[in-house]
Amino acid sequence: GAVVSQHPSWVICKSGTSVKIECRSLDFQATTMFWYRQFPKQSLMLMATSNEGSKATYEQGVEKDKFLINHASLTLSTLTVTSAHPEDSSFYICSARVHLNGQGSSGNTIYFGEGSWLTVV
Amino acid sequence: QKEVEQDPGPLSVPEGAIVSLNCTYSNSAFQYFMWYRQYSRKGPELLMYTYSSGNKEDGRFTAQVDKSSKYISLFIRDSQPSDSATYLCAMRLSGGYNKLIFGAGTRLAVHP
Numbered sequence: 001g002a003v004v005s006q007h008p009s010w011v012i013c014k015s016g017t018s019v020k021i022e023c024r025s026l027d028f029q030a031t032t033m034f035w036y037r038q039f040p041k042q043s044l045m046l047m048a049t050s051n052e053g054s055k056a057t058y059e060q061g062v063e064k065d066k067f068l069i070n071h072a073s074l075t076l077s078t079l080t081v082t083s084a085h086p087e088d089s090s091f092y093i094c095s096a097r098v099h100l101n102g103q104g105s106s107g108n109t110i111y112f113g114e115g116s117w118l119t120v121v
Numbered sequence: 122q123k124e125v126e127q128d129p130g131p132l133s134v135p136e137g138a139i140v141s142l143n144c145t146y147s148n149s150a151f152q153y154f155m156w157y158r159q160y161s162r163k164g165p166e167l168l169m170y171t172y173s174s175g176n177k178e179d180g181r182f183t184a185q186v187d188k189s190s191k192y193i194s195l196f197i198r199d200s201q202p203s204d205s206a207t208y209l210c211a212m213r214l215s216g217g218y219n220k221l222i223f224g225a226g227t228r229l230a231v232h233p
Contacts, residue, residue: 006164034220041129043209043225044165093164109155110211110221112164 002098006113023094029074030096038091050077084120127224140197144210152215
């Protein structure tokens with residue numbers, strides 16, 4: 001399957017600082033990437049859809065000024081958590097849409113990165 | 122009512138058992154169905170991808186979609202301790218750019 005790389009895997013930052021998480025598609029070009037947040041023992045919560053060369057589309061209730069998303073190239077999207085607070089501590093996962101051969105224009109699925117654990121102290 | 126319902130478990134089975142994992146959904150317009158496996162503290166890994174109704178088999182895994190009942194299943198044959206993980210069903214509408222809707226995930230434990 002397609003490979004999505006996420007970095008860093010673990011990060012600890014002080015309250016009030018900002019932290020950046022990178023998501024890269026290693027063997028394909030991803031025009032669309034997604035950022036999720038996951039709390040322990042819960043399912044994935046979509047935060048935003050990141051489109052290359054344009055502004056991200058945020059889900060309802062997600063603060064766009066706090067979670068800055070940039071998708072400057074076809075292989076890289078970044079999530080910056082600004083002025084982080086302890087309640088922002090979570091598991092953040094990116095994913096990328098991959099078009100599947102022979103499936104027509106609708107045939108695509110989502111591959112995930114390994115996730116990034118953020119702890120704000 | 123959630124769009125996708127999935128029993129969170131946990132489900133505990135002995136090694137070698139056949140495991141059945143299920144999701145129900147309310148939106149009859151869903152056309153694409155996926156199963157992901159997520160190990161603790163890792164990102165989800167795509168296991169199965171199916172379009173519309175029918176069965177799909179890949180090794181020990183079989184995915185079934187019954188659109189008339191709005192019910193999807195994942196079967197794991199000859200389960201192994203390494204299959205212990207959370208299994209997430211996901212689905213989306215037709216059209217290439219619709220977002221995935223996830224179930225809550227079922228925690229599976231396969232004990233030796």
